[in-house]
Every structure is written in C-alpha cells, then in structure tokens.
Amino acid sequence: MxxxxxxxxxxxxxxxxxxxxxxxxxxxxxxxxxxxxxxxxxxxxxxxxxxxxxxxxxxxxxxxxxxxxxxxxxxxxxxxxxxxxxxxxxxxxxxxxxxxxxxxxxxxxxxxxxxxxxxxxxxxxxxxxxxxxxxxxxxxxxxxxxxxxxLLCGGITVFTPILQHQIQAIHHVGVIGIGGLGHIAIKLLKAWGCEITAFTSNLDKTEELKAMGADHVVNSRDSAAMKQLKNSFDLLLSTVNVTLDWPMLMNTLAPNGQLHMVGLPLEPMQISAGSLIGLSRGVTGSATGSPATLAQLLKFAARKNIAxxxxxxxxxxxxxxxxxxxxxxxxxxxxxxxxx
The missing domain is CATH 3.90.180.10 (Medium-chain alcohol dehydrogenases, catalytic domain)
Known part of the structure; x- marks a missing residue:
C-alpha cells in the first residue's frame, strides 16, 4: 500500500x-x-x-x-x-x-x-x-x-472581532448564542477583562454561563428585558445562524457600538439607516484569522488557561x-x- x-x-x-x-x-x-x-x-x-x-x-x-x-x-x-x-x-x-x-x-x-x-x-x-x-x-x-x-475555528472566529474593534477591559460586550462559538467568546472576554452579557434562549444555562465568566445572562426572547438594555453594548457579537430581531438588537448598542456577525443567517438583515446614523453605530463581520492571529490566540489561551x-x-x-x-x-x- x-x-x-x-x-x-x-x-x-x-x-x-x-x-x-x-x-x-x-x-x-x-x-x-x-x-x-x-x-x-x-x-x-x-x-x-x-x-x-x-x-x-x-x-x-x-x-x-x-x-x-x-x-x-x-x-x-x-x-x-x-x-x-x-x-x-x-x-x-x-x-x-x-x-x-x-x-x-x-x-x-x-x-x-x-x-x-x-x-x-x-x-x-x-x-x-x-x-x-x-x-x-x-x-x-x-x-x-x-x-x-x-480554538482554531470557533476560537479564532470570536477572537478576531475583539482585535478588529480594539476591545478593552472598559468595554461591555454582548454575546448572542452560547454554543460552540459563544462559550469560547465568554471565556476569552472574561480573560480580556470585559463586562459580559450572555444572550441565550435557555435560561437553564444561567449558572453555568456565569461560572464561565458572564456577568449577566439575558433571555434573548424577552423583549422587555431587551428594551432595558438600550444603548448598552460597545460590541454585540452574534454567533447564531438564525434571523433575530435586528432592529431591537441595534437599539442595545451604545454610541459607536457595533453589531458584529460571525454567525451566518441565510436571510438578508433588515436594518434601517437611521439606526446606524444617529449614534454612529455599525454592522460588521469577519471570517477567521491570519496565521499570526491564530498563533496569538493560542499563546493567549495558554497564558490565561483558556480551554x-x-x-x-x-x-x-x-x-x-x-x-x-x-x-x-x-x-x-x-x-x-x-x-x-
């Protein structure tokens, strides 16, 4: 052979x-x-x-x-x-x-x-x-x-936006969808020093997500809870592949905040120009990362004991x-x- x-x-x-x-x-x-x-x-x-x-x-x-x-x-x-x-x-x-x-x-x-x-x-x-x-x-x-x-796919996918948007410990980041990508995002952001809100449709995960590093856990289907988060997030990281209430999520962004897509919904996103212009908000996306960024992520994960x-x-x-x-x-x- x-x-x-x-x-x-x-x-x-x-x-x-x-x-x-x-x-x-x-x-x-x-x-x-x-x-x-x-x-x-x-x-x-x-x-x-x-x-x-x-x-x-x-x-x-x-x-x-x-x-x-x-x-x-x-x-x-x-x-x-x-x-x-x-x-x-x-x-x-x-x-x-x-x-x-x-x-x-x-x-x-x-x-x-x-x-x-x-x-x-x-x-x-x-x-x-x-x-x-x-x-x-x-x-x-x-x-x-x-x-x-x-870390080589799920990890780099959520690590790249942290670098792209120059996220620092002073920032409040929301993570939508706590699965394979979202749970790694929480661990990375915790080590980064950020305030973290986890959005999930399953509140049974609350204690587990807080143990991972989430400061707050919110039911993404609770419109009343979402309205209370108006102007909150410097970065909102969406890891899900389904269509969500994008206008409502845009309202949770702070001035200059970004809704960043790493999940891939198949339908076009319905977002008004007004929701972008008034507070200089944006919608962005990214793929994975370069060899250098991958190496940086692995070194950071090793130093901070992130698995x-x-x-x-x-x-x-x-x-x-x-x-x-x-x-x-x-x-x-x-x-x-x-x-x-």
Missing part, C-alpha cells in the same frame, strides 16, 4: 452518513507539511459542507478543520517547523502568500482565493492531513491537545457525534479522537 494512502471518514453525497474511505494523496508539495491527526473538532461548518448547504461541496467530502496533530513530513520549502512538533490546522489550509492581502497579513482575504481545509481539500476526519506550512500553527506546550482544536469545554468521541463513532451536534445538546464543542 502506498505511503501516501490516507484513511478517512467521508460523505459520498450530500447529507449522507460518513463512511470509511481511503485515497492516495500523492507526493507532498514543496511548501506543505503532513500532520498525523490526533484530535479534530466537529463544527457546524463541517455539517454545512457535508450537507452542501452552501452549494460549494464536491464529493466525497472529508470534513474536519479543528485539527491537532504532529508533523510527520516536511516539504523542501517548509520553514519554522520540525518533525514530531505538535501543531494545529484550522479553517484555512493554504493561501497564495503573494497577493496584497496575503502580504498585508490578511490571508483569509487572499485575492486568488485561500484554500479551505474542507472544501476541495481533504480535512481532518482522517489519519493525516496536509496544509501549507504557514497554516500549521505551533501548539504551546501548556495547551491540552484534546481541547485545543476548537473550550469539550465532549470527546472516538473518530470511529463519528456519525454518533454528528447526531449529538445536530441534537443541540453538545456542551459545548465535540472533539473526535483519531483511532484508526
């Missing part, structure tokens, strides 16, 4: 159950590294690609983009890494490295189109995975490998794990342990 053979779990058609699959990855490219997968997080974006919700999937799909593993091969042009080193690979596996956004540190906006780890590329639901060396991020020794994977709350499944039980995620009962991120 070829040494380039990859053993994986793949969806052979849209929404199909994952099944064992193997393929020959070919020769390692000069700028790539090969990583033996130890752990891989399970993200809603994996489900979207498996189900072709975004219309960009090509089958078979090998998903998985919150990867922790060790370097087993280095291309001739790979730099800064060594064999046996533990690294993480997130949403992006490659970018051109020569366009203006790449040279400016905005590789996720690569003009030629960065390569997502799970779209047109084989991801981490496998025994090994490949990526450009710049996107294999060294893992600090103080981060536990079994829980660090979700996503995870449930671990053997990768061989991947369909059971997907059902758990679909059920909405995961607390709060599922991680698969490779057991090929």
């Amino acid at each position: 070829s040494t380039h053979t990859v053993h994986a779990y793949a969806a052979m058609s849209a929404g199909a159950a994952l099944e064992p699959y193997q393929f020959d990855a070919g020769e390692l490219k000069s700028h790539e590294v090969e990583v033996k997968v130890e752990y891989c997080g399970l993200c809603h974006s994996d489900l979207s690609v498996i189900q072709n919700d975004w219309g960009v999937s090509s089958y078979p799909v090998i998903a998985g983009h919150e990867i922790i593993g060790t370097v087993t091969a280095l291309g001739s042009e790979a730099k800064g890494l060594k064999l046996g080193q533990r690294v993480g690979i997130g949403w992006t596996a490659d970018s051109c490295q020569h366009c203006e956004p790449c040279l400016d540190g905005r590789q996720v906006q690569c003009a030629t189109g960065s390569t997502p780890t799970i779209i047109g590329h084989a991801g981490g639901f496998a025994d090994k995975v490949r990526a450009a060396w710049q996107w294999a991020i060294p893992l600090p020794d103080d981060l536990a490998p079994e829980s660090a994977g979700p 996503p709350q995870v449930e671990i499944y053997p990768m061989s039980h991947i369909n059971e794990a997907i059902e758990r995620l679909h059920s909405g009962k995961a607390r709060y991120r599922i991680v698969l342990k490779a057991d090929f």
Whole structure:
C-alpha cells in the first residue's frame, strides 16, 4: 500500500452518513507539511459542507478543520517547523502568500482565493492531513491537545472581532448564542477583562454561563428585558445562524457600538439607516484569522488557561457525534479522537 494512502471518514453525497474511505494523496508539495491527526473538532461548518448547504461541496467530502496533530513530513520549502512538533490546522489550509492581502497579513482575504481545509481539500476526519506550512500553527506546550482544536475555528472566529474593534477591559460586550462559538467568546472576554452579557434562549444555562465568566445572562426572547438594555453594548457579537430581531438588537448598542456577525443567517438583515446614523453605530463581520492571529490566540489561551469545554468521541463513532451536534445538546464543542 502506498505511503501516501490516507484513511478517512467521508460523505459520498450530500447529507449522507460518513463512511470509511481511503485515497492516495500523492507526493507532498514543496511548501506543505503532513500532520498525523490526533484530535479534530466537529463544527457546524463541517455539517454545512457535508450537507452542501452552501452549494460549494464536491464529493466525497472529508470534513474536519479543528485539527491537532504532529508533523510527520516536511516539504523542501517548509520553514519554522520540525518533525514530531505538535501543531494545529484550522479553517484555512493554504493561501497564495503573494497577493496584497496575503502580504498585508490578511490571508483569509487572499485575492486568488485561500484554500479551505474542507472544501476541495481533504480535512481532518482522517489519519493525516496536509496544509501549507504557514497554516500549521505551533501548539504551546501548556495547551491540552484534546481541547485545543476548537480554538482554531470557533476560537479564532470570536477572537478576531475583539482585535478588529480594539476591545478593552472598559468595554461591555454582548454575546448572542452560547454554543460552540459563544462559550469560547465568554471565556476569552472574561480573560480580556470585559463586562459580559450572555444572550441565550435557555435560561437553564444561567449558572453555568456565569461560572464561565458572564456577568449577566439575558433571555434573548424577552423583549422587555431587551428594551432595558438600550444603548448598552460597545460590541454585540452574534454567533447564531438564525434571523433575530435586528432592529431591537441595534437599539442595545451604545454610541459607536457595533453589531458584529460571525454567525451566518441565510436571510438578508433588515436594518434601517437611521439606526446606524444617529449614534454612529455599525454592522460588521469577519471570517477567521491570519496565521499570526491564530498563533496569538493560542499563546493567549495558554497564558490565561483558556480551554473550550469539550465532549470527546472516538473518530470511529463519528456519525454518533454528528447526531449529538445536530441534537443541540453538545456542551459545548465535540472533539473526535483519531483511532484508526
């Protein structure tokens, strides 16, 4: 059998159950590294690609983009890494490295189109995975490998807005939706020193969310409670994929406050120009983050002892794990342990 053979779990058609699959990855490219997968997080974006919700999937799909593993091969042009080193690979596996956004540190906006780890590329639901060396991020020794994977997608997705909006400890930040992304946001913002309000439709989580670092917990469906928050937030971080009462949420923003989207509702947002103009409010969004920002996040998480709350499944039980995620009962991120 070829040494380039990859053993994986793949969806052979849209929404199909994952099944064992193997393929020959070919020769390692000069700028790539090969990583033996130890752990891989399970993200809603994996489900979207498996189900072709975004219309960009090509089958078979090998998903998985919150990867922790060790370097087993280095291309001739790979730099800064060594064999046996533990690294993480997130949403992006490659970018051109020569366009203006790449040279400016905005590789996720690569003009030629960065390569997502799970779209047109084989991801981490496998025994090994490949990526450009710049996107294999060294893992600090103080981060536990079994829980660090979700930082590489869920974590960076909520960390980037904190930097983008220059959030400081004096600011009040609201987090909408306390799931895989939202719970990491609370942990990061707590370490950042901010005042935090968690919005959830399930108040049974209140004590748990306060233990994570939330100062206040509000029922996002309680219009009376929402009205009391008028002009409160410097940043309102929306992690949900459903349409909400955007005008009501805009009214909770302080002067110069920003409603920042990292969740992806499919319907257009109905927001009046007046709600933006009067108090210089804004609506913004962001994707993941550059290799440098990913490295900053991992170092910050190690220094502040921040770890996503995870449930671990053997990768061989991947369909059971997907059902758990679909059920909405995961607390709060599922991680698969490779057991090929």
